[in-house]
Amino acid sequence: MDKFVVRGGNPLLGTIKVSGAKNSALPCMAAAILTEEEVVLENIPQVRDIETERKLLESMGATCELGYGRAQHRTTIQCAVLSDPEAKYEIVKTMRASSLVLGPLVARTGMARVAAPGGCAIGGRPIDLHLKGLELMGAKITQEHGYIEARTDRLKGAHILFDKITVTGTEDLLMAAVLADGETLMENCAQEPEVTDLAAMLTGMGAHIEGAGTSTIRVQGVSKLNGVKHRINPDRIEAGTFLVAGAISGGDLNVDCCNPKHLAAVIAKLEECGVRLDVGKDSIRVRSEGKLKAADMATVEYPGFPTDMQAQFMALATQCEGTSVITENIFENRFMHVSELNRMGANIKVDGRTATVRGGTPLQSAAVMCSDLRASASLVLAALIADGETILDRVYHIDRGYERIEEKLRGVGAQIRRMGEVFGKR
Known part of the structure; x- marks a missing residue:
């Protein structure tokens, strides 16, 4: 050791x-799930959590290439086919950010199965705010054997008022909302730069987002997102x-x-x-x-x-x-x-x-x-x-x-x- x-x-x-910011890179990598096209992320830090996220995306059927040499801080992701929309415990047990794939998976495929988050033992980071938001958007949530499962034909826009400010909850539901049918209004949102960075990437993919970086975010859902090249904060x-x-x-x-x-x-x-x-x-x-x-x-x-x-x-x-x-x-x-x-x-x-x-x-x-x-x-x-x-x-x-x-x-x-x-x- x-x-x-x-x-x-x-x-x-x-x-x-x-x-580059790990806490920006992880949700931006998860956002690649939302499109079949190629996503290129620059200024990616070479840290363990990024490698874990790469393994997670590849386990779902995506291709995820981390650069080497002069391009060592670049990653290219393509989720053309998501054959297994599941975040397995063996992969995500060391990383709290595993919950960030829940929203984009159910928005893209109509189904997600995600192991309860792991990571640092610094206190509870309840995922209930993620689940409450997805239920408001029409997803059916079940929990058993340490896994959370969400299913829907298609998510629908909703009014989501967070009981508590949550960075990952804001990011997860923002990614879900961009492909939902209709308008989503999110209040009491996290205002961290990592949220703004994710919103900038999603906008580059064709999402319609207003208010990122403030406590109120308004999203008009679209039917499809395109690939993008984005530099991490x-x-x-x-x-x-x-x-x-x-x-x-x-x-x-x-x-x-x-x-x-x-x-x-x-x-x-x-x-x-x-x-x-x-x-x-x-x-x-x-x-x-x-x-x-x-x-x-x-x-x-x-x-x-x-x-x-x-x-x-x-x-x-x-x-x-x-x-x-x-x-x-x-x-x-x-x-x-x-x-x-x-x-x-x-x-x-x-x-x-x-x-x-x-x-x-x-x-x-x-x-x-x-x-x-x-x-x-x-x-x-x-x-x-x-x-x-x-x-x-x-x-x-x-x-x-x-x-x-x-x-x-x-x-x-x-x-x-x-x-x-x-x-x-x-």
Whole structure:
């Protein structure tokens, strides 16, 4: 099993490039189900979840080619025939985004059978909002033996009011609505850039969508969609992680190939902590000058501070003078990194959904365990400044969403190496 070995103490200096967003790429790959024609996606990150999605599409009868060489961040998908519209448990058990094929499958074929989602154990991500929306659109839903099955002759437009903001629910039902008969009105929608990216791709395929990126989305269904060539958004969470890496290490780091507009809440909070940021059109220079200051933070839906940056911000908070109160409002079990950070010398106490971080504490090397994707990133950040050599176990979690993070960090001065079995072509 892969491990990272990190020796702390080096400031990060130079330029680090951001990859395409996993959380945009996965729904866009699922959207290829909606057409018989070829779909080409560019700026695809080389991470485990993308490989899982490729296997999933191919198991259904699609062809899905991941590029190599100069085209290594491109994938070509064609779902001319979907001979087996089922998302099998053996394939999707490690990936929460498996539910994203439910909507496009039932819209295209009239039938879908999808294993209940897997992925990180950070709390419940109920699929009931997906199912409620599909039922409103005329699908008959059954659940048994760990699988969800949806059937319909053809989906019909409906008025869908989400009880709770859900990114994957918004994306899944948006994909279902584009081939439904009539108009679909969706309210209380997620406004994340990943939703907007998916809507842009669907529009390029011939869908009629208004309001993507707002809380209200209106879709006029069409009978058929065409192929498309679409470039995936840069990964705002990877970019945010590298901003924290530059700040926590006391470095001078240029985070390139990002979209600063997608990072407004993260930028504002880092500046509140005393981090100097110079924001360009598609890059951000981060410098940590002088002592960092504590700041409270609460995760909320976009455009607020993202839950996917909570663990990384907590690592930074351990180095900020004073006390930071961090509140997790999205997932109920997203403080599993706390015990590992405390093993490294942090002073963090958790009470329900709130973590109190007493900062300004020097961190020490330790053997730590990665519990989920973003927790892994926080431990890498902590290891960058810890005294001595830290060993991170179960780094397959970080491979799900960060492309060759150890190579990128090593390129700007970090002392980090991988031990164990190599994933992909490293």
